[in-house]
Amino acid sequence: MQRFVVLGINHKFAPLEVRERFAYSDRRLPAALKAFREILPCEEVVLLSTCNRVEVYSFTEAPEARNRMLQALATDQGLKSDFLQQYCYFHRGREAVEHLFRVSGGLDSLVLGETQILSQVKRAYLLAQSENCTGKALNGLFHRAFQTAKKMHHETGISEGQFSISSIAVGFVKRVFDDLGSKTALLIGAGEVGELTLTYLRDAGVGRVIVVSRTLERAREVAERFKGDAVPLDLLHDYLPSADIVISQTSAEGRVLSKADFVACQKKRGFAPVFALDLAVPRDIAEEAAEVDGVFLYNVDDLEQVVADHAMERSAELDVCRRIVATEADSFLAGFQAYAAGPMIAELRQKAASLQQAELERLNERLKDLPPEARDEIARFSERLVAKLLHPQFQTIRTEAAKGPDSLRRAAAMLGLDGAGEAAPESNPEQPAATDPSPKPLPPKA
Amino acid sequence: MLAQTFHSFSNSAIGLPASVALHAAILGYLIAAVIGIAALYAPAKVRMVWADWTGGVATLALVVYFGARVVESGVAPLQNMFEVVTASALCLALAYFVSTRLKPMPALGGFAYPALVGIFLVNLMLAGSLTGASAGEVANPLIAVHVLLVVLAYGVFFMAAVAAWMFLIQERALKQRRNEGLVKHLPSLESLRRLLHRTVLVGLPLLTVGFVLGFAAFPPSQWGALLATPKVLTSLVLWAVLLAAVVGRFTGWLHGRRHSYLVLLGFALVLLTYVGLGLFVREGGSPRQAAHARTDVCSGL
Structure with a gap:
């Protein structure tokens, strides 16, 4: 159980300026997964990178998993681990399991109860699976996380109402414009949240949609869905002045639009209002663009206060979700412990089979005149006897395994077995609680 | 002082029906202004439409006032500055109702009704000087x-x-x-x-x-x-x-x-x-x- 670990940074502990330095673009993820597997070392690793978090989930026996993961993340991003340490959190065992359940259910999200994170977690898991970076442990964990998230969404009202980043952003858009029918929305890049925002805008009646993407094919594909126009990225600056709403979510490493771009654009527009929504991490639009008259620039962090208000409104649902997370974690860990008893059962069965075989051979030596039919009957008798004798032992092992690794070890000792299944210690060997350098949550925005 | 000015003006210058209608109009705008401001700050509890209804009744009272003045004096009701300014307030109120009918802007009432009350207050404060001296001028x-x-x-x-x-x-x-x-x-x-x-x-x-x-x-x-x-x-x-x-x-x-x-x-x-x-x-x-x-x-x- 203690081999489940997670290390990460999120919007609660790291500001956007820090998060954008750690974000992984889609094309960098496969290489990063392999690097983590080598450095930890481990067989199973999943890397989740969204605009609000970067998290590494692993199932590893490495006793210094935290330091190694920290080092791996820092090396991969070309930063010092000391710098990273002040923003990173690390969970092991049950805490790691509960953390993944909370993340998948949107309880740890900027927008409480949002459902987009679930698809992002699924995508991260599928990518790791396609790269052969998952095994029985993480497969089981992630599948249970998906079930738990669905349970929370179905059994509580945590995801009800218009509380996604996209819908909140559209709320702000409506405070700038009243007649969306005469407005043009420009989508730069083709991220999931960006497209969802565009869907909300379309539903709100936005007049024209322009999709700009690095590849014209991709732009056309998205534009077709919204009955809009597709434009290659090279022509972005030509189309910018015609846009009243700009949504940007590219995976570019640097800024796509600068303050100077907006100054030039606003001069052409007669300083009519422009709503710019930067959903990208790292950010696409220079922060200074917000200083331009008529430009209202928002990024994912800017929605935090609004989200906090909604979180307050749904605190009762939150309690129910927390109980679901705890129950599901209990159930998963109990099941996983039983599963962890597998090697011990196999070892016991192996021992019994060896003994049975040895005794059969000795008997055959002594009773050479026995006909083959009789020999076969004796063999079948011995198998049935061993199976019946072992059955209560197997039951005991499974029961003890469900109680925890200590019980399992005691059972192994009683039965004279070497393996103890999941035999990692309960306490975190490299991280004493008293000296745990957990990051401090960011203060609320004024 | 304000009440005295108002009373002396209304009692001496106009008849009872016109006086009642004018009082009702000013009171109505005052209530509409209070409701309008409340609706701005607590729209969940107070609705702007209540202010509009009250403001509508006040505007109707203002129309009655002018009608009563026509009946009383037998001429167009713009015989002094007070009435001219009051007529302007009426025009503004009507403009508000027409514009909000054409393009609903719920928050506007929270500002329009206090504006009307402001016009009446200033009008009443200046009424003493307007009724006598200016009566001939507006001829x-x-x-x-x-x-x-x-x-x-x-x-x-x-x-x-x-x-x-x-x-x-x-x-x-x-x-x-x-x-x-x-x-x-x-x-x-x-x-x-x-x-x-x-x-x-x-x-x-x-x-x-x-x-x-x-x-x-x-x-x-x-x-x-x-x-x-x-x-x-x-x-x-x-x-x-x-x-x-x-x-x-x-x-x-x-x-x-x-x-x-x-x-x-x-x-x-x-x-x-x-x-x-x-x-x-x-x-x-x-x-x-x-x-x-x-x-x-x-x-x-």
């Missing part, structure tokens, strides 16, 4: 139309100032990414920008024509004396400021917050002209008094 139809247009223009500029104020609040809140309290219920930035522009565009011609008629009511020989009065000077500065707001908006060098600030400056000049000078610069402050004084001096020579 000149040019002066009556001049006052009507200028007060109407001031009312429109009040709306512009309110729009500018709301624009500044909304713009600041959006820049600061705030989404709580009053700002959530304000009209969109775009509609405020449009309202601001249109009100100035409507108000400026009203003011211009009003000024021209005001000058036309006097012989050219008295124009020099008129221009020397503080009220006319301030009015001309106001006119120049509003002209700059319109030109600046059209040419593109004035936009956003700067445009709003200039409109607010214009409204500050309205207050100075309409209220400040009216209250504190009685002697020689009025263009009519100044013009008459100059005529007396001239005839004396």
Whole structure:
């Protein structure tokens, strides 16, 4: 159980300026997964990178998993681990399991109860699976996380109402414009949240949609869905002045639009209002663009206060979700412990089979005149006897395994077995609680 | 003092039905203003439509007042300054109802009704000086139309100032990414920008024509004396400021917050002209008094 670990940074502990330095673009993820597997070392690793978090989930026996993961993340991003340490959190065992359940259910999200994170977690898991970076442990964990998230969404009202980043952003858009029918929305890049925002805008009646993407094919594909126009990225600056709403979510490493771009654009527009929504991490639009008259620039962090208000409104649902997370974690860990008893059962069965075989051979030596039919009957008798004798032992092992690794070890000792299944210690060997350098949550925005 | 002024004016100058209707109208606007402001801050508990209903009843009472005055006097109900200003308030109220019917802007009532109450308060404060001395003056139809247009223009500029104020609040809140309290219920930035522009565009011609008629009511020989009065000077500065707001908006060098600030400056000049000078610069402050004084001096020579 203690081999489940997670290390990460999120919007609660790291500001956007820090998060954008750690974000992984889609094309960098496969290489990063392999690097983590080598450095930890481990067989199973999943890397989740969204605009609000970067998290590494692993199932590893490495006793210094935290330091190694920290080092791996820092090396991969070309930063010092000391710098990273002040923003990173690390969970092991049950805490790691509960953390993944909370993340998948949107309880740890900027927008409480949002459902987009679930698809992002699924995508991260599928990518790791396609790269052969998952095994029985993480497969089981992630599948249970998906079930738990669905349970929370179905059994509580945590995801009800218009509380996604996209819908909140559209709320702000409506405070700038009243007649969306005469407005043009420009989508730069083709991220999931960006497209969802565009869907909300379309539903709100936005007049024209322009999709700009690095590849014209991709732009056309998205534009077709919204009955809009597709434009290659090279022509972005030509189309910018015609846009009243700009949504940007590219995976570019640097800024796509600068303050100077907006100054030039606003001069052409007669300083009519422009709503710019930067959903990208790292950010696409220079922060200074917000200083331009008529430009209202928002990024994912800017929605935090609004989200906090909604979180307050749904605190009762939150309690129910927390109980679901705890129950599901209990159930998963109990099941996983039983599963962890597998090697011990196999070892016991192996021992019994060896003994049975040895005794059969000795008997055959002594009773050479026995006909083959009789020999076969004796063999079948011995198998049935061993199976019946072992059955209560197997039951005991499974029961003890469900109680925890200590019980399992005691059972192994009683039965004279070497393996103890999941035999990692309960306490975190490299991280004493008293000296745990957990990051401090960011203060609320004024 | 205010109540005394109001009572002495209404009791002595008008009959009972007109007095009751006027009281009802002013009380109605006062209640509508309170409801309107409450609806701005707590829209979940208080609805702007209640303010509109109350304001509608008040406007109806105002129409009854003018009807009663026609019956009483047998002539058009614009016999003194009080009535001219009251007629302007009625026009403003009707403009509010028509515009909100054409383009619903729920928050506007929270500003329009206090504006109407403000006009009545100022009107009542100045009523003592308006009823007697000016009764004969408004017999000149040019002066009556001049006052009507200028007060109407001031009312429109009040709306512009309110729009500018709301624009500044909304713009600041959006820049600061705030989404709580009053700002959530304000009209969109775009509609405020449009309202601001249109009100100035409507108000400026009203003011211009009003000024021209005001000058036309006097012989050219008295124009020099008129221009020397503080009220006319301030009015001309106001006119120049509003002209700059319109030109600046059209040419593109004035936009956003700067445009709003200039409109607010214009409204500050309205207050100075309409209220400040009216209250504190009685002697020689009025263009009519100044013009008459100059005529007396001239005839004396």
